[in-house]
Amino acid sequence: MSKTDEVGKAFDFRLFKRVFAHTKPYRGIFWLVAIVAILSAAFAIGIPILVKDIINDSLESKDAQQLFTAVMWMLIFLLGQVITQLLFNYYANLLGESVIRDIRIRLFEKMTSFKMTYFDNSSIGVLVTRAVADMQRIGEIFSQGFFMIVADVLKMISAAIIMLAINWKLALIVFAILPVILIATRLFQQAMKVAFIEVRSQVANLNSFVQERIAGMKIVQLFNREEIEKEKFRVINEKHQNAWLKTVWYNSIFFPVAEISNSIGIGLVVYFGVVQNIQNVSLDNKGAIVAFFFLMDLLFRPLRQIADKFNTLQMGMVAAGRVFKILDTDSHIADEGSLEKKDVLGDIDFKDVRFSYVKDEEVLHGISFQVKAGETVAIVGATGAGKSTIINLLNRFYEIDSGHILVDGIDIKEYTLRSLRSHIAIVLQDVFLFADTIAHNISLRDESITTEQIEAAAKQIGVHEFISSLPGGYQYNVKERGTMLSSGQRQLIAFLRAYVSNPSILILDEATSSVDTYSELLIQQATDKITEGRTSIIIAHRLATIKKADKIIVMDEGKIIEVGTHKELLKKGGYYNDLYTAQFLAEEVA
Numbered sequence: 028m029s030k031t032d033e034v035g036k037a038f039d040f041r042l043f044k045r046v047f048a049h050t051k052p053y054r055g056i057f058w059l060v061a062i063v064a065i066l067s068a069a070f071a072i073g074i075p076i077l078v079k080d081i082i083n084d085s086l087e088s089k090d091a092q093q094l095f096t097a098v099m100w101m102l103i104f105l106l107g108q109v110i111t112q113l114l115f116n117y118y119a120n121l122l123g124e125s126v127i128r129d130i131r132i133r134l135f136e137k138m139t140s141f142k143m144t145y146f147d148n149s150s151i152g153v154l155v156t157r158a159v160a161d162m163q164r165i166g167e168i169f170s171q172g173f174f175m176i177v178a179d180v181l182k183m184i185s186a187a188i189i190m191l192a193i194n195w196k197l198a199l200i201v202f203a204i205l206p207v208i209l210i211a212t213r214l215f216q217q218a219m220k221v222a223f224i225e226v227r228s229q230v231a232n233l234n235s236f237v238q239e240r241i242a243g244m245k246i247v248q249l250f251n252r253e254e255i256e257k258e259k260f261r262v263i264n265e266k267h268q269n270a271w272l273k274t275v276w277y278n279s280i281f282f283p284v285a286e287i288s289n290s291i292g293i294g295l296v297v298y299f300g301v302v303q304n305i306q307n308v309s310l311d312n313k314g315a316i317v318a319f320f321f322l323m324d325l326l327f328r329p330l331r332q333i334a335d336k337f338n339t340l341q342m343g344m345v346a347a348g349r350v351f352k353i354l355d356t357d358s359h360i361a362d363e364g365s366l367e368k369k370d371v372l373g374d375i376d377f378k379d380v381r382f383s384y385v386k387d388e389e390v391l392h393g394i395s396f397q398v399k400a401g402e403t404v405a406i407v408g409a410t411g412a413g414k415s416t417i418i419n420l421l422n423r424f425y426e427i428d429s430g431h432i433l434v435d436g437i438d439i440k441e442y443t444l445r446s447l448r449s450h451i452a453i454v455l456q457d458v459f460l461f462a463d464t465i466a467h468n469i470s471l472r473d474e475s476i477t478t479e480q481i482e483a484a485a486k487q488i489g490v491h492e493f494i495s496s497l498p499g500g501y502q503y504n505v506k507e508r509g510t511m512l513s514s515g516q517r518q519l520i521a522f523l524r525a526y527v528s529n530p531s532i533l534i535l536d537e538a539t540s541s542v543d544t545y546s547e548l549l550i551q552q553a554t555d556k557i558t559e560g561r562t563s564i565i566i567a568h569r570l571a572t573i574k575k576a577d578k579i580i581v582m583d584e585g586k587i588i589e590v591g592t593h594k595e596l597l598k599k600g601g602y603y604n605d606l607y608t609a610q611f612l613a614e615e616v617a
Contacts, residue, residue, distance in 0.1 A: 046168060046347050049126045056122045060115060064174050067111040068181035072189065073104045075321035079193070082314035115174070123169035127162045130350065134158055137354055143424040144384065145358040152235025157350055160230060164346035172340030179329030179336070186325040193315050201323055208288050208330055215281040222273040223342045227349070229267040236263050274338075288327070360423050360444060367446040371531040372400040372435050373562030375421070380430035382420060390416055392585045393430070398578075400435075403563040405573035407606065408582035414566045418534050421564075422451055434532075452530035456537035458517040460509030465494055466501040468509070469524045476527055484527045488553040490519045515550070522553040533563045570607050579603065 050057045081097045084090075138154065190198035240247060240256055247256055375398040382391040391413050398404045406414045419425050420432060423439060432439045439447055460468045470476040478501060485491035493516065497503040509517045525533060535554065551572065554565075567573045574593045581589035581596065581603045589596055589603050596603035 042344060042348055042351065045351065046126075046165065046344070049129055050122060050169075052129070053122055053125050056118055056125070060118045060122055060169075060174050061177070063111050063115045063118065064178040065181060067108060067115055068178050068185060070104050070108040070111060071182055071325060072185040074101065074108075075186075075318045075325070076189065077101050077104060078321060079314035079318035082317055115178070116170075119174050120166075120170040123166035126169065127166040130165065130354075131158060131162050134162070134350060134354060137356075137359075140359040140362075141356070142358050142360055142426070143419065145356070147384070150231075150235040152238040153231045154353075155238065156231040156234045157353055160234075161227070161346035161350055164227075164343045165350065166343075167339050168343035168347070172336055172343055175336050176333055176340065179333050182325045182329050186322045190319065190322050190326075193318060197315075197319060201319070201326065204288050204291060205326075205330075207284075208327065211281055211284045211288075212330065212333070215277055218277045219274060219338045220341055222270065222277060223338065224345055225270040226267075226274065227342070227345055229263075229270040233263055233267050236260060278335075360426060361440075362444045364439075364441045364443050364447075366437065366442045368435070368442070368450075371450040373450075373531045374398070374400045374433070374435050375532065375562060375564075376431075376433040376436070377417070378431040378433070380420065380432060381428045382416060382425065383428055384425070389428070390585050391420075394585075394587060396580055396587060396590065398562055398564065400562055401560060402577045403558050403565065403575070405565045405567055405576040405579045406582060407567055407570060407573070407579060407603065409606075411584075412582040413585040414582055415536055418453065418536055418564065418566065421532075421534070422448060422453070449528075450531040451534065452525035452528045452532070453534040453536060454518070454521045454525050458509065458514075458521040460505050460512070460517055460520060462504070462507040464499075464502045464504055465497070465520060468505060468520055469501075469527055471524070481523070481527055485523055488522060488526055488556045489549055490523055490553065493519060493549070518550055519553065522550065522557060526553075526557045531561060533558060533561055535563070535565045535567075537566055537568055570603075570610055581606075 077097060077100055081094065081101070084093065084097075135158065138158075187198070187202070190201060236259070240260070247253060377394050377396050380391055380394045381389060383389045394413070394417065396404075406417065408414055416425075420427055421439070423444060434442070434447070434450075466478055466481055469481050481501065482491060485494055494500055494503075503511075505511045505517075505520075509520070512520070535558075554572075557563075558565075565573055565576060573579060576593065579589075579591060579593060579596055580587055581601075583602060589599065589601055591599065591603075597607060
C-alpha cells in the first residue's frame with residue numbers, strides 16, 4: 028500500500044469500528060470513562076456561570092453569606108473537575124492498556140503461526156515495531172485521543188450555547204473567529220496525517236537497521252565496516268529526524284495562529300462589551316464579560332487541543348491499520364488435521380515430493396525415499412542441493428507443491444501440527460539459545476521436564492561434567508543467543524534439549540560442521556547415544572561422521588542421485604565417492 032493510500036484510509040470507519048470492537052470485554056470501563064468525560068465537561072462549564080453570578084450578585088450586593096455559598100460551590104465544582112480528570116486519566120489508560128494487551132497477544136499468536144516464508148520476506152525490526160511501538164500508539168487512541176476529543180467537543184458546544192444565552196451579539200463576534208481556527212486546524216490535520224505516516228515508516232526502518240547491525244556486530248567489526256555502517260545509520264537517523272521535524276514545524280505554525288486568534292477574540296469581547304456598557308445595552312452587568320473570558324477559553328483551547336489529540340488519534344489509527352494488516356495476513360500452515368498420536372514409531376516416507384520457495388522455481392524435483400523406524404539415514408550433497416529443505420517440509424514449516432509425506436503411513440497433514448512436531452526434535456547447525464538459564468534453554472520451560480531429568484539425560488550423553496563446570500551449573504545464564512558459550516558448547520546444549528524431549532524422530536542438521544575437535548568428540552558420543560533406537564536423519568557436511576549410517580541419500584540440485592551405505596557408495600565410484608575423496612584429501616592436506 029502506498030503512503031497516499033495509507034493516508035486516505037487512516038480514518039476508515041471500518042478500521043475505527045474494528046479497534047473499538049476490542050473494548051467489548053471492558054464495557055463497564057468504557058461507559059465509566061464516557062460518563063466521567065461528560066461530568067468533566069459539566070464541571071468545567073459550571074465554573075464560568077458561577078464566576079458570573081459571584082461578580083453580578085455577591086459582589087454587587089456585598090452579601091458575605093451569599094459570597095461564601097457561591098465560593099463553596101466554586102470549590103465543589105473545581106474539586107469535581109479534579110476528581111473526574113483523575114478518574115478519566117486512570118480508566119482511559121486502563122481501557123487502552125487492556126485493549127492493546129489483548130491485541131498484542133493475538134498478534135504474537137498470529138506471528139507464531141506464520142509459515143517460514145513470511146519471516147524469510149519480512150524485516151524482524153519492522154515486526155518488533157508493530158508489536159511494541161505501534162501497539163502503544165493504539166492504546167493512545169483511548170487514553171489521549173477519542174475520549175478527550177469527545178469531552179472537548181462537549182465543552183465547546185456547551186460554551187457556545189451559554190455564550191448565546193448570555194449575550195448573542197458578543198457570542199457572534201467570538202464565533203466569527205472560529206472559521207480561521209477551523210481552517211487552520213483542517214490544514215494542520217492534513218499535513219500532520221502525511222507527516223505521521225512518514226514518522227512511523229522511519230521508526231520502523233531505524234529499528235530494523237539497529238536490530239540487524241547489533242545482531243551482526245561480529246561481521247561489522249570483523250570486516251571493518253564500522254565507518255560504513257555509521258554513515259548508513261547517519262542517513263537513516265537523519266531521515267528519522269527530518270520526519271519528526273516536519274511535525275514540529277507544523278505545530279510551530281499552527282499553535283501561534285491559534286493563540287493569535289484567541290487573543291484577537293478576547294480583545295474584541297472586551298472592546299464591544301465595554302461599548303455595550305457605555306451605550307447602556309443590557310450585558311447582564313460586568314460578570315458577563317469575565318464569564319466570556321472563561322467560556323472563550325473553553326471554546327478555543329479545546330479546539331486547539333483537538334488538533335493535537337486528533338494527531339494522536341491519527342497516529343493510533345495508522346498504527347492500528349499496520350497491526351491489523353499483519354493480523355489479516357493469510358500466511359499460516361493450515362492446521363486442519365485431527366490426528367493426535369501419543370506414540371509414533373518413526374517410519375518416514377517421501378513420495379514424489381515437489382517444492383518451491385518461489386513460485387515456478389522448483390528446488391525439489393519429485394523426491395522419493397523411505398526411512399524405516401529406528402534407522403539412521405544420512406543426507407549429503409553440495410550446498411543448495413535441497414537437504415535442509417527436506418527437514419523443513421517434514422516439520423511442515425512450508426507446504427509442499429505436490430506429492431505426499433507420510434509418518435507411520437499417515438500423511439503428515441492428517442496430524443495436528445502440535446502432535447506432529449512433538450514427535451520430532453531438531454539440532455541445527457546455528458543453535459539458538461534464549462537469554463535464560465541452561466536448564467530453561469534445555470526444557471524450554473516445559474514444566475513436565477524436571478531438573479533431575481535434565482541432569483540424568485546430561486549424564487547419559489556425557490555433557491553433565493561440562494555444564495557442572497560453569498558458574499551456577501544448570502542455572503548459568505547464557506545471555507542473549509547464548510553468547511557466553513562457545514559454538515561447540517551451544518551444540519551440546521542443543522543435543523541435550525533434543526534428547527530430553529524424547530522424540531520418535533531425531534534430525535541433526537550439520538550439527539558438527541563448525542565445532543572444535545574436543546566438542547566434536549563429545550557431540551559424536553552424544554549423537555551415538557541419542558540416535559540409539561530412534562529414527563534419525565543426519566544432514567552432514569563432514570562425511571567421516573556418517574560412516575555408521577544405515578543408509579546414505581546423496582542429493583544434487585534437488586534430486587536424489589545415489590542411495591546406499593558408505594561402503595556401497597564408495598564401491599560404486601560415483602558422486603559420493605568423489606565428494607568423500609575430495610574431502611579426505613583436503614583434510615589430509617590441512
